[in-house]
Structures are given as C-alpha cells and as structure tokens.
Amino acid sequence: MGNCIVAGARGSLGFVPSRMYSGKNSSESIQEETALKPATKKQMVRYYRCIQEIEKTTTGIVNIFNDAAENVDKTDEFNIILQSLLTRLLDLHKDLNLLIQLSFYKIDFSVHERKDLAEKIKLLVSNLWNDIKGTLEGNPFGFAEIEIKMENLVKQTGDLIKIV
Incomplete structure (x- = not known):
C-alpha cells in the first residue's frame, strides 16, 4: 500500500494519499505543483483565450475611464459611467482568476511569470x-487616484500579454 493511509467510510475506496495529511496547507501544495500537470489542447486554448479576454477587457476599461474623464462635471452621467466601470472590473477579476487557475497546467514557459x-x-x-x-x-480625490492606478493597470496588462 506504500504511501496511502487507510481511511474511514468517507475515503474513496477506503484509501487516501498520505500527502493529504501532511503539514502543508493547500495553497503551498498548489504552489509547488503549479505547471506540473500537462495541459490538454482544450486547456491551452482556454488559457490563451483568457489572455485575449484580459486584453480586451482592459481596453474596454480604459475606454470607459476616458468617457468618465470627459464627463466629470456631469454628476449623473459620471456616476453611471463609473458603475459600468465597476462591472468591467468585475469581468477582469473573473478573467484573472481563470488565468490563475489555468496556470496549474504546463502550457508554456511563462506560466509562473x-x-x-x-x-x-x-x-x-x-x-x-x-x-x-x-x-x-x-471622495473628492478618488478620481485622481483612479487615474494613476489605471495607468499602472495598462502597463501591467501589457506586460502580461507580452510575456513569451
């Protein structure tokens, strides 16, 4: 039976790999196993499409931000634009989470980066x-802070896309 531990009624077929009971927490073991499993063609396609979606979503966020900058004086329209900006940020957050999840597979040499x-x-x-x-x-100073972070977002997203 090697490195397996006999488990109770909840174990699948009564055996659970002993690494399940090691002292490591799950994030450490995931970090160690990052890019260890070979990716299927479907996973590779999802990975690269996810990168394309991140690029498109970031471009959309920048366009919405530029609209907001033009309408700072118009309170109602400005608030509506900022609400749509929040929606696009949520989309970007989902795409980033998917990219991180897909980084578990061997896809290319830049997975870790x-x-x-x-x-x-x-x-x-x-x-x-x-x-x-x-x-x-x-917050009266919020828009200036947003502008600085938007420039940083564009730079980092560009870096993410250009990594080879």
Whole structure:
C-alpha cells in the first residue's frame, strides 16, 4: 500500500494519499505543483483565450475611464459611467482568476511569470474597485487616484500579454 493511509467510510475506496495529511496547507501544495500537470489542447486554448479576454477587457476599461474623464462635471452621467466601470472590473477579476487557475497546467514557459503578474493585477483591480466605490460615495480625490492606478493597470496588462 506504500504511501496511502487507510481511511474511514468517507475515503474513496477506503484509501487516501498520505500527502493529504501532511503539514502543508493547500495553497503551498498548489504552489509547488503549479505547471506540473500537462495541459490538454482544450486547456491551452482556454488559457490563451483568457489572455485575449484580459486584453480586451482592459481596453474596454480604459475606454470607459476616458468617457468618465470627459464627463466629470456631469454628476449623473459620471456616476453611471463609473458603475459600468465597476462591472468591467468585475469581468477582469473573473478573467484573472481563470488565468490563475489555468496556470496549474504546463502550457508554456511563462506560466509562473504570468501567474505572479495576474495576482498583482488582481490586487490592483481590487484597489481600483475600492477607489471607484469611494468616488461614487463622494471622495473628492478618488478620481485622481483612479487615474494613476489605471495607468499602472495598462502597463501591467501589457506586460502580461507580452510575456513569451
């Protein structure tokens, strides 16, 4: 039976790999196993489509932000534009999560770099979300902070796409 532990009624067929009971938490073991499993063609296609979606969504976010910058003085229209910006940020967050999940497979040599960059972008998206919510709630300096983070988002997304 080697490295298996006999489990109770809940174990599948009564055996559970002993690594399930090791002292590592799941995020550490996932990190170690990142890019260890070979990817199927379907997973590779999803991975590259996900990168394309991240690029398209970021372009859409920048376009919406530019519309917001033109309508800063018009309160109602500005708020509607910021709401749509929040929606697009949610889409980007979902795409980044999918990319991180697909980084579990061997797809190309840049999987680790893309995964790390995707996690940084995800953190930036969350900060942008909070700044936009603050601006909608009346923070007078929120829009300037959003502009700085948008430039950073564009730069990091460009880096994510260009990694070879």
